[in-house]
Amino acid sequence: QKEVEQDPGPLSVPEGAIVSLNCTYSNSAFQYFMWYRQYSRKGPELLMYTYSSGNKEDGRFTAQVDKSSKYISLFIRDSQPSDSATYLCAIVRGSARQLTFGSGTQLTVLP
Amino acid sequence: GAVVSQHPSRVICKSGTSVKIECRSLDFQATTMFWYRQFPKQSLMLMATSNEGSKATYEQGVEKDKFLINHASLTLSTLTVTSAHPEDSSFYICSAMGGRSEAFFGQGTRLTVV
Numbered sequence: 001q002k003e004v005e006q007d008p009g010p011l012s013v014p015e016g017a018i019v020s021l022n023c024t025y026s027n028s029a030f031q032y033f034m035w036y037r038q039y040s041r042k043g044p045e046l047l048m049y050t051y052s053s054g055n056k057e058d059g060r061f062t063a064q065v066d067k068s069s070k071y072i073s074l075f076i077r078d079s080q081p082s083d084s085a086t087y088l089c090a091i092v093r094g095s096a097r098q099l100t101f102g103s104g105t106q107l108t109v110l111p
Numbered sequence: 112g113a114v115v116s117q118h119p120s121r122v123i124c125k126s127g128t129s130v131k132i133e134c135r136s137l138d139f140q141a142t143t144m145f146w147y148r149q150f151p152k153q154s155l156m157l158m159a160t161s162n163e164g165s166k167a168t169y170e171q172g173v174e175k176d177k178f179l180i181n182h183a184s185l186t187l188s189t190l191t192v193t194s195a196h197p198e199d200s201s202f203y204i205c206s207a208m209g210g211r212s213e214a215f216f217g218q219g220t221r222l223t224v225v
Contacts, residue, residue: 036216043117043204043216044155088154096143096168099206099214101154 001026004091006102015111019076023089023102026070032092033065034099035074037085044088048074079109113139115207117217124195124224132190132220134205140185141207145214146178149202161188195224 006023013019025033032051036044050056053067062075072089089102114137124130134144143162147155159175161167161182169175177199179191188207192199200223206214 041202041219041221043115043206043219045216046213049213096160096162097208097214098145098157098160099155100157103154106152 003027003030003093003100004089004102006089007105008103009105010108011105012108012110013079015079015081015109017079017109019074019079019083019107019109021074021076021087021089021105021107023072024070025072025091027091027093028067028070030091030093032097033063033072034090034092035061035063036088036090036101038088038104039085047087079107081109081111084108113137113207113209113215115141115205115215115217117205117220119220120218121221122223124222126196126224127194129191129193130195130222132192132203132205132222134188134190134207134217136186136207136209136215139207139209141188141209142185143208144182144188145206145208146180146188146190147204147206149204149219151202155204158190192222195222197224200224 004025034049035047038044048063053065056063060077064073086104088104090099116135146158159167159169167180182188204219206216208214
């Protein structure tokens with residue numbers, strides 16, 4: 001079983017829609033969860049990270065962790081064409097704080 | 112956020128030659144640096160973890176003699192792809208981590224071996 005699995009998409013939504021991106025993870029010991037955005041041929045950039053469970057909000061973005069179901073989500077409100085990118089969830093593991101990434105969901109927001 | 116500079120952004124080399132990729136943390140000291148490889152439309156796969164002044168730890172299946180990693184200072188790590196072959200063509204990305212649980216990524220290097 002993979003440590004983290006992500007809905008592969010691709011996902012296409014109209015501008016202004018609410019986007020829901022989801023991942024599941026296998027090890028209940030994981031505590032830190034990250035969401036990265038990656039534009040084509042660029043390195044990933046950190047959007048948000050959460051520790052343990054609950055919600056975290058930053059502007060139009062909300063990250064949510066449900067530890068009981070080992071489920072992490074990223075919600076994007078009022079989506080914009082500039083949000084079109086690949087979104088990667090990641091878990092932080094080990095004392096070296098290595099990242100294990102999900103497969104990524106390619107999102108297209110249509111104007 | 113902190114800045115990580117990766118160079119070169121693109122490189123084309125002949126089969127059998129070696130290529131060096133640099134990763135620099137510009138405004139913080141990176142005690143740990145990570146090297147990833149990404150194939151088209153796939154996720155990032157961790158290749159190795161390096162701590163300043165010590166040998167890198169490679170993930171299972173990654174040839175350490177082929178992918179040489181040096182982390183000689185708190186701001187610089189290098190990845191050298193030795194005796195490159197066309198199957199080594201990929202997108203290589205580094206990330207650097209200082210004292211926080213947050214890794215900052217370079218912009219990636221697209222390697223094409225012809």
